[in-house]
Amino acid sequence: MQVFRDAGHLFRVAAVFLAGLVLFLVVRGCLVPPSFGRYGHYRANAITEIAALPVNYAGHRACEDCHSDVQDVKSKGVHKPVACESCHGPLSAHASDPASVTPAKLDTAILCVRCHQQNIAKPNGFPQVNAEHSGGVACDSCHQPHNPAMTAEATK
Amino acid sequence: MQIPVDGFMYPNEVELQWSVLIVLYPYITGLVAGAFILASLERVFQVQAVKPTYRLALLTALAFLLVAPMPLQLHLGHPERSFEMYLTPHTSSAMAMFGFVYLWYLLAVLVLEIWLDYRHDIVVLSHTTTGWRCLLYRMLTLGSTNISPRALHVDERAGWVITVIGIPSAFLLHGYVGFIFGSVKANPWWSSPLMPVVFLFSAMVSGIAVVMLLYMLLTAMRREPIDMRCVDTIAKYLFYTFIIDFSLEMLDLIHRIYEADESFRSLDFMVHTRLYFSHIVVQIVLGTVAPIVLLAITQVAKLTDLARKRVYVLSGCLTLIGIFAMRWNVVIGGQLFSKSFLGYTSYKMGFVAREGLLAAIILTILPFIFLWVLVKLLPPWPAKPSRARVASAD
Amino acid sequence: MSMTRRQLLLLLPAAAVAWDYLLAGTPEAAPNYNLAGHWWAMLIDINKCIGCGSCVRACQLENKVPDGYYRTWVERYHIADWEMQYPKVDSPNGGKDGFPAGKETVGKNFFVPKLCNHCAESPCTQVCPVGATFISPDGVVLVDQEYCLGCRYCVQACPYGCRFINPQTNTANKCTLCYHRITKGLTTACCEVCPTGARQLANLKDPNDPIHAFLHTHSVQVLKPQMATGSKCFYNGLDGAVR
Numbered sequence: 072m073q074v075f076r077d078a079g080h081l082f083r084v085a086a087v088f089l090a091g092l093v094l095f096l097v098v099r100g101c102l103v104p105p106s107f108g109r110y111g112h113y114r115a116n117a118i119t120e121i122a123a124l125p126v127n128y129a130g131h132r133a134c135e136d137c138h139s140d141v142q143d144v145k146s147k148g149v150h151k152p153v154a155c156e157s158c159h160g161p162l163s164a165h166a167s168d169p170a171s172v173t174p175a176k177l178d179t180a181i182l183c184v185r186c187h188q189q190n191i192a193k194p195n196g197f198p199q200v201n202a203e204h205s206g207g208v209a210c211d212s213c214h215q216p217h218n219p220a221m222t223a224e225a226t227k
Numbered sequence: 228m229q230i231p232v233d234g235f236m237y238p239n240e241v242e243l244q245w246s247v248l249i250v251l252y253p254y255i256t257g258l259v260a261g262a263f264i265l266a267s268l269e270r271v272f273q274v275q276a277v278k279p280t281y282r283l284a285l286l287t288a289l290a291f292l293l294v295a296p297m298p299l300q301l302h303l304g305h306p307e308r309s310f311e312m313y314l315t316p317h318t319s320s321a322m323a324m325f326g327f328v329y330l331w332y333l334l335a336v337l338v339l340e341i342w343l344d345y346r347h348d349i350v351v352l353s354h355t356t357t358g359w360r361c362l363l364y365r366m367l368t369l370g371s372t373n374i375s376p377r378a379l380h381v382d383e384r385a386g387w388v389i390t391v392i393g394i395p396s397a398f399l400l401h402g403y404v405g406f407i408f409g410s411v412k413a414n415p416w417w418s419s420p421l422m423p424v425v426f427l428f429s430a431m432v433s434g435i436a437v438v439m440l441l442y443m444l445l446t447a448m449r450r451e452p453i454d455m456r457c458v459d460t461i462a463k464y465l466f467y468t469f470i471i472d473f474s475l476e477m478l479d480l481i482h483r484i485y486e487a488d489e490s491f492r493s494l495d496f497m498v499h500t501r502l503y504f505s506h507i508v509v510q511i512v513l514g515t516v517a518p519i520v521l522l523a524i525t526q527v528a529k530l531t532d533l534a535r536k537r538v539y540v541l542s543g544c545l546t547l548i549g550i551f552a553m554r555w556n557v558v559i560g561g562q563l564f565s566k567s568f569l570g571y572t573s574y575k576m577g578f579v580a581r582e583g584l585l586a587a588i589i590l591t592i593l594p595f596i597f598l599w600v601l602v603k604l605l606p607p608w609p610a611k612p613s614r615a616r617v618a619s620a621d
Numbered sequence: 622m623s624m625t626r627r628q629l630l631l632l633l634p635a636a637a638v639a640w641d642y643l644l645a646g647t648p649e650a651a652p653n654y655n656l657a658g659h660w661w662a663m664l665i666d667i668n669k670c671i672g673c674g675s676c677v678r679a680c681q682l683e684n685k686v687p688d689g690y691y692r693t694w695v696e697r698y699h700i701a702d703w704e705m706q707y708p709k710v711d712s713p714n715g716g717k718d719g720f721p722a723g724k725e726t727v728g729k730n731f732f733v734p735k736l737c738n739h740c741a742e743s744p745c746t747q748v749c750p751v752g753a754t755f756i757s758p759d760g761v762v763l764v765d766q767e768y769c770l771g772c773r774y775c776v777q778a779c780p781y782g783c784r785f786i787n788p789q790t791n792t793a794n795k796c797t798l799c800y801h802r803i804t805k806g807l808t809t810a811c812c813e814v815c816p817t818g819a820r821q822l823a824n825l826k827d828p829n830d831p832i833h834a835f836l837h838t839h840s841v842q843v844l845k846p847q848m849a850t851g852s853k854c855f856y857n858g859l860d861g862a863v864r
Contacts, residue, residue, distance in 0.1 A: 077378045080346065080371035081385060084339065087369065091334075095313070103314050104768075112317055113755035117765035122654075124801035127683045128810050150816075157675055157814035161682045185719045186673040186816055192697050192723065192730035193671045197817070235710040237735075237782030238691045244773040244786070304771015304791030311751040311770060322774055323750035412744060412848060413780035489706075566782055567864035569710055 128156050129166035137169070141217055148218030149198075158182055158216065179210040234570030241572050243562045246582040248298035250558045251590055253404045253426065254551050255295045258594075260401035260427065261434010262288040263337070263393060268464065270390040276460035282607035283445065284438045285341050290598035292333055298590055301581055321407045332400045336393040342367070343386040345605050347374045363604070401430040408557060415490035416561040421479050428472040433550035435465045440543040443536065445602070455532050459525075462539050465546070466522040473515050476553075493568035501563055501571060506556045514549010518542040654804045659759035660825040660853075661798055663809075664832055664841075665734055667858035669819035672697060672732035676811035676820060677717040683799065683810035690785040691715040692796040693736040693811055698862060701728040705862040733856075733863055734820060736811070737762060737783040737796035738844065741851030745775040745784065754793060760825070760853060761798045769793050780848045798822075825853070 075082070109115035134155040135142045145151055156162055158177060165172040189199040205213070213221060230241050266284035268274045300306040313330075316323035342349075350372050353364035402423040408414075409422025439461045446453050483491060498506050521542045525535050559574050577583035672695055680686060680693045695716030699709040713720065716732075723730065739762045746754050746762060753769035756762050764775075769792035776784040776793060787794040799809035803822065807813070812820045823832035835841075835857070842859040843852040856863075 077373065077375065078381045079373060080369060080378070081381065083369040083371055084342070088334070099314050102310075107315055107752070110758050111755055112315070112752040114752070114765050114768055117755075117763065117768065118757055118800075120765075120767070121763055121797060121800050122804045126802055126805070126807065128679060128802075128807075128813050130802075130807045130813060152818055153816040154813050156679070157816050161679070161810075185675070186671055188719065188722065190672065190720055190722050192699070192720065192732055194668055194731075197671055235696075235712070238694050238712055238715045239776075239785040240782045242785075244776050302772075304773075304786060305769065308751075308768070308770045311753075311768065315752050317749055317752045319747045320750040320774070322748065322772065326750070407774075411748070411778050413778055562777075566780060567710065569708070569864060 126163050127161040129161075129163040131155050133166040134162070144215075144217045148220055150217060150219055177216075179216070183210040183214075183216070230572055230575060232570055232572050234565070235567060236565035236570040236572055237567060240562075240565055243559070243572070243574050245558055245562060246302065246574075247555075247559075247576055247584060247587045248302045248582050248590070250551070250554045251587050252295065252298045253401070253430075253558070254433070254554045255291050255298070255590075255594065256401050256404055257426065257430030257550065257554075258434045258437050259288045259292045259295065259332075260397040261431040261436075262291070262438050263397045263434070264431050265435050265438050265461065265464070267390050267394050267397075270387060271394065274460060276456050277464075279454050279457045279608075280438055280442045280461065282344065282605075283442055283602075285337065285344065286601045286605065286607060287438055287441060287594075287598055288434075289337050289341060290601055291594045292329075292337060293597055294590060294594045295329070297593070298587075301586055301590075321403060321410055325403045325407065328396075328399050328403050332393075332396050336389060336396050340386055340389045340393060341605070343382045343389070346382055347379055348605070350374045360604075398427060402427050408561070413566060414561050415488070416494055416564070417557065419479060421475060425472070425475045425479065428468060428475055429550050429553055431468045432465065432472050433547055435461060435468060436543040436546040436550075439465065439539060440547075441598075443540065449608070451608075453536065455535070458539055459535070462522055462525060462535075462542070465542070466519070466526060469515070469519050469522065469546075473519060476511075476515070490568055493564050497560065497564045497571060501573070502556055502560050505552050506560070510549050510552040510556055513545055514552050518545045518549070521545075656758045658824075658826055661739065661760045661803065662823045662825050662832065662853040662855065663736065663739070663798070663812075664821040664823050664835060665854065665856050666819045666821075667731055667733060667856060667860070669817040670695070670732040670734055671817055671819075672716060672720045673816060674716045674719045675814040675816060676734060677715050679810040679814040680796070681717070683802075684797070686794075687788060690787070690794070691717075692783075692794070693734065695720075696733045696735060697723070697730070698733060698860065699723065699728055699730050700860070700862050705860070708862040708864070710864070729860070729862075731860065733859070734811075735781065735783065735844070736854065737798070738781055738850065738852035738854040739796075739798060741853060743850055744778045744780065744848070748774045748778040750774065757800070761800050761803075762795075763797055763800060764793050764795065766790060766792050780845050780850065 104114045104116070106115040107113065110118075131154040138155070141155075145153075159174050162172065162174055165174055187198060187200055189201045193199055210216075232241055262284045265277065266281050266288070269277050269281045300309060303309055312323050312326040316326060318324065346368070349364050349367045351374075353361060353368055353372075356364060405423030405426030408417040408426075409419050411417050439458060442461075443453055443458060483494070521538050524530070525538050530538070562572075563574065564571050579585050674695060676693055677691065677695060680691075684692060686692050693715075694712055696710050696712045697716070697720050700707075701709070711720075716734075720732075739756070739760060741756070741760070743756060743762055746756055749755075750772060751768060751770060753765045754762065754775050755765070771786060771791045771793065773786060773793070776786065779795075784793055784795045786792065799807075799811075802809060808822045809820075812822045821832070824830050825832065832855075836855065839857050841855040841857050843850075843855060844859075844863065845852075
């Protein structure tokens, strides 16, 4: 037909486009990750991958399993809600294999100050002290960190 | 990375996310859209006066469109994963859908229209050249050498249809970039329904200016006389589009100042201090008001051809600088202030870095190199007979 | 070894299925964790926060957060008088080392811990071009580190400034609500170490979770409610001046 002869080049272009589209669909079929779309527009395996990341803080229940004596002392004082690792740092390695990691001795000059240094933005009623409070003496000379009330035995 | 902060910023906001490359990207796509709209003036709206720039405008659009993805690739943290936008595009994301708009515009509009317009020349060139050029042209013919008047008429009709489809496609191409910014509710400098419209009209202004300048430059290089009727018409359209663009930008500004919402104080301070030079001086005064005034003079006063040419070149250059400044003010400006409205940061632009100034300069020059190649392969104007042959005929 | 056509016809589809299985893996959460039974949220009590920065430090240690970037941080507010519109805010190093004693004596002063709000209608997941960031079926907004392109659109779209690009992986990063911990019955690192209980993890789908009683008996706010992000980070005692 005349129209095919005159418009033949347009059909060739259309064929090129169609071939490109088919190629795209094939490549797409191969490359889209298999778990994509299972729960939504994302790779469902990402959820598992993120959930499998290593844990560094063991959580206070893990500490209490072995250190029930400390837990007894702590539960009687105002530091009861403070988690062990809040001061002692992340210790999941120690919790899984106690012999492999020895938790470091803490420096009360830095540690206690962070929470208890006087600051006007802290809530009223929260125990705060200023720098002259101890006259340069270490906090744990008078306060046992696990149960910090003055009547409790100090560490030093 | 110690970036000085004035006031308070959320800690993660201090470092800018989108660099000068992301300023360059809307600038380049804007030139594409604008150049195409100019081309469509002749094809669809029958403005015969601008015909000499038709093919040049299309090639300019193609040269810039090919470079457009490059700043994006350099910016991505993982450019090797960029194809994921085509595999699993998130339909709620303007950025994802833009990948398809880009592909559509490149292939179904621009490449197709250029091919149809040049097909006759391509077939002729495939017969008259040798070596790799001949092979290239033969490939471009797609095996069809039918350049009979009827076939060419089919081409003409098809090209017209594509141009008609191409105009909203060009609007979509750059309007989308505006929407990418305008739809971010977290950023009050960007979030506005006017953003796509402002982007589009400033794109048209810059695209028309660049084609006008390129036409004048290339014609002068070819030692041909510049068609004054053509450039006068282009300048007229540039002027009208500029008026609309300026009105839109002023509307946005006045609206902000009047409503003075929670972000206003912070943004106002930013424009008066950190953005003063790029926004007030470069974008508004030098880049918008000055070209409008200059073009207005050419519309009302009777100037000589030479005087008009000079004014057009000056206005064109100022326009291109001004529109770049506009993109800078939107992209960089939108990241200089804190979303807490309590502080400001600064933009530390590297030079030789992956997203540095050098990369930006190279990417700005690259489209002109591409254009040079395209002009050599697909000459926009018929070759003039050489002087030597004319002389020997005497 | 030659193969008959019949053998090939049987072998190829079998191989295809095996290959697909190999590629797919089987996504299972930690043992005994039920995705559908959880809709995670966070409760922050401004009245209890002492600005010690323990949460910021713990988050960094738990999640290997690079220096200079923050998955959680604490801000200190100082409002001189009645002018809520002009607070003075600071967050030295994200509050990681606590706060230096301020010189202000009058006015209102308090701390505000901030983190990803795990929005139910999050603008960040809306703009991700490829689906690398998403909200999990149990309500945690996560980033797929293997799929993220690092385009930074999500960082721009977050109204709260909680996202950043990790310079080591060049991908988007943010608070994951310690997803790797909460799916194992632990609490988040920040809640674990908070000495005053200012931060509490909550499961809105658990009828016995204390958050329900708390929400019923207290006035709570979310950050930037006008953004309508469906934020699941509830603040008790949040002042109107907080940005």
